[in-house]
Amino acid sequence: MSLVNQATSKRLLAVHGWSGVLLGLFLYVVVITGTVAVLSQEIGAWSISGAKTQAPFSQPLDARIRQLAQTVEPKYREDITIYPNASGTILVFFHTHGVNSAGKPDDVGVRFLLEPGTLKVAARDEGYGSELPEDRDSALDYFISILHISLHAPDPVGLYLTGLAGFVMLFAVISGIILHRHLIKDLFVAPRLSSRLLNRRDRHILAGSWSLPFGFLLAFTGTFFSFAGAIGLPIVAMVAFGGDQEKMTETLVGAPATVSERPADMANLDSMIARSVARTGTQPSFVSIAHWGAADSRAYLYHLPSGRAVEASTHVYDMASGRYHGVKPDLGTRPSFGSTVYAWMGPLHFGHFAGLLSKLIWVSLGLAASYVTLTGLRLWVERRPDMPSGRVLGVAIPMVGYGVPIGLTGAALGFLLNYPAGDPVSGTAFGFVWGCAFAVLLAGVLIRRGDASAVFMAVLGLAMVALPLVRLATGGQGWPDLVGAGHAVVVMIDLMLLAGGVFALHRSRRGDAIARSARGDGQASAAVPAE
Amino acid sequence: MPARDNVLRWVMAGPLALIAAVVTMASMPLWLPGGAAGIDNLIWPILLFPALWAVYFLYALIEARPLRGTGVIAAIILANAALIYSRF
Numbered sequence: 001m002s003l004v005n006q007a008t009s010k011r012l013l014a015v016h017g018w019s020g021v022l023l024g025l026f027l028y029v030v031v032i033t034g035t036v037a038v039l040s041q042e043i044g045a046w047s048i049s050g051a052k053t054q055a056p057f058s059q060p061l062d063a064r065i066r067q068l069a070q071t072v073e074p075k076y077r078e079d080i081t082i083y084p085n086a087s088g089t090i091l092v093f094f095h096t097h098g099v100n101s102a103g104k105p106d107d108v109g110v111r112f113l114l115e116p117g118t119l120k121v122a123a124r125d126e127g128y129g130s131e132l133p134e135d136r137d138s139a140l141d142y143f144i145s146i147l148h149i150s151l152h153a154p155d156p157v158g159l160y161l162t163g164l165a166g167f168v169m170l171f172a173v174i175s176g177i178i179l180h181r182h183l184i185k186d187l188f189v190a191p192r193l194s195s196r197l198l199n200r201r202d203r204h205i206l207a208g209s210w211s212l213p214f215g216f217l218l219a220f221t222g223t224f225f226s227f228a229g230a231i232g233l234p235i236v237a238m239v240a241f242g243g244d245q246e247k248m249t250e251t252l253v254g255a256p257a258t259v260s261e262r263p264a265d266m267a268n269l270d271s272m273i274a275r276s277v278a279r280t281g282t283q284p285s286f287v288s289i290a291h292w293g294a295a296d297s298r299a300y301l302y303h304l305p306s307g308r309a310v311e312a313s314t315h316v317y318d319m320a321s322g323r324y325h326g327v328k329p330d331l332g333t334r335p336s337f338g339s340t341v342y343a344w345m346g347p348l349h350f351g352h353f354a355g356l357l358s359k360l361i362w363v364s365l366g367l368a369a370s371y372v373t374l375t376g377l378r379l380w381v382e383r384r385p386d387m388p389s390g391r392v393l394g395v396a397i398p399m400v401g402y403g404v405p406i407g408l409t410g411a412a413l414g415f416l417l418n419y420p421a422g423d424p425v426s427g428t429a430f431g432f433v434w435g436c437a438f439a440v441l442l443a444g445v446l447i448r449r450g451d452a453s454a455v456f457m458a459v460l461g462l463a464m465v466a467l468p469l470v471r472l473a474t475g476g477q478g479w480p481d482l483v484g485a486g487h488a489v490v491v492m493i494d495l496m497l498l499a500g501g502v503f504a505l506h507r508s509r510r511g512d513a514i515a516r517s518a519r520g521d522g523q524a525s526a527a528v529p530a531e
Numbered sequence: 532m533p534a535r536d537n538v539l540r541w542v543m544a545g546p547l548a549l550i551a552a553v554v555t556m557a558s559m560p561l562w563l564p565g566g567a568a569g570i571d572n573l574i575w576p577i578l579l580f581p582a583l584w585a586v587y588f589l590y591a592l593i594e595a596r597p598l599r600g601t602g603v604i605a606a607i608i609l610a611n612a613a614l615i616y617s618r619f
Contacts, residue, residue, distance in 0.1 A: 330566025
């Protein structure tokens with residue numbers, strides 16, 4: 001039984017359908033890139049055939065940081081951030097805070113890239129954080145993450161766009177719940193075989209019903225992440241701090257009041273890291289040091305969730321004495337309800353709260369949400385075979401539906417071909433653009449065919465199968481070496497690509513046969529692509 | 532007057548719902564308690580922004596009388612704007 005009367009139900013259904021038609025493909029792009037971005041860390045490791053070191057923070061960093069601190073201007077010792085990239089190269093950014101050429105608050109300082117193992121300086125760059133050269137080792141995973149976060153559109157337009165996509169999804173889920181007359185029954189519906197349209201409708205309802213809670217979770221957290229920085233922070237800062245965003249960030253982050261600027265010797269960073277590793281059982285993913293060289297200096301060691309914990313944790317050490325100060329809440333200086341809820345937003349959106357297992361579950365649910373988006377659009381088209389907009393969508397759905405994954409495989413190919421000797425940052429971007437352009441051209445060539453899905457799926461399948469082979473051909477390590485070196489995750493991504501590619505090739509042959517048979521029977525509409 | 536109702540509903544669900552969500556978020560730090568760490572009044576408005584927008588948007592579609600709905604959302608906007616104005 002519906003929760004609202006018939007007139008309201010009709011209105012909600014109209015907005016549910018039209019918002020989906022107008023923004024559904026755009027929403028699909030955000031969801032499918034987010035699904036891939038869940039594995040960005042693993043894709044980063046895969047793209048360079050495994051990091052050169054498994055424990056980047058267990059290298060003797062203390063002596064190197066002290067040495068480098070002497071080579072930068074004293075103002076840049078205000079904050080130091082230290083983190084490894086996909087290959088295990090350590091990035092050390094000595095910085096202070098300023099306003100960049102775009103007039104935005106930004107970190108400014110000197111960034112060093114330290115080779116894994118030797119910690120030799122591989123590169124030294126100076127300037128604003130947003131203007132420093134991109135890290136070539138992490139070019140592929142970074143490209144995929146930013147594609148999902150802001151579609152590589154300028155800030156804040158990209159965040160507005162992805163936030164809007166999140167809101168459309170949020171509304172689709174809420175209206176879906178209200179409109180569902182038989183939610184419990186729909187969770188167990190058996191797709192009818194009496195007609196293709198009914199079969200597709202039942203499969204859409206089945207996948208959509210099971211995806212509702214996850215869709216709500218993703219849409220809510222995603223809309224929050226897009227709008228928090230682009231709208232929320234500036235507006236709340238304006239009301240509460242007279243527009244001073246830096247002051248608001250300091251209050252939220254819980255930066256300690258300056259205790260003393262008196263110069264002091266720094267305790268051994270390696271010892272603090274070792275104690276933190278022993279305490280949490282994991283390597284930190286990020287280390288930040290405030291006020292290097294001063295008596296009030298603190299080190300913040302950020303660990304991703306481990307054990308039964310869902311939230312990440314930040315462990316604080318006094319840099320002057322080396323004493324442990326305990327776990328710092330994500331927000332503020334004391335535990336609070338607001339900070340706890342905020343700390344859950346990341347794990348719930350990225351799915352990294354239980355390691356690889358939760359990530360793989362999030363990938364599966366993300367694929368289901370992508371499927372629901374596309375099948376919803378297809379149903380709308382099939383019900384309106386004579387509408388011109390339906391014909392346009394009939395071409396656009398397979399073009400975007402398969403074009404974006406083809407673009408992503410193009411990005412990976414661009415990275416692999418350029419990493420050994422070229423510029424992988426540009427190579428990745430060009431690979432994606434070429435992949436997408438190829439999909440558009442293919443759609444143009446096949447426009448008269450009507451059913452283009454099978455061809456798109458064959459292209460995607462071939463590209464996916466080719467990726468592990470190209471990785472090997474461009475100098476990547478083989479499976480026995482990878483397993484021996486503890487890089488099983490690279491083998492896992494290879495296997496996922498091969499399995500996905502073979503599945504797509506199999507489906508393309510089956511889809512083509514169905515379409516040929518349907519065309520033969522005169523049942524296939526030019527506007528309706530086959531499954 | 533279905534034409535007028537349609538226009539009102541579009542205005543209510545589009546710009547008014549978004550503006551209402553933004554001004555509600557902006558005024559919340561002024562009346563929400565700071566909590567144990569003194570930051571709850573800053574983070575909850577940002578956390579709840581998507582929900583506020585969704586609630587106003589949904590209300591615009593569910594309200595049977597668009598004129599009354601427009602009045603309600605306009606009143607919410609004005610009340611929150613007055614609260615913010617009183618702060619400066």
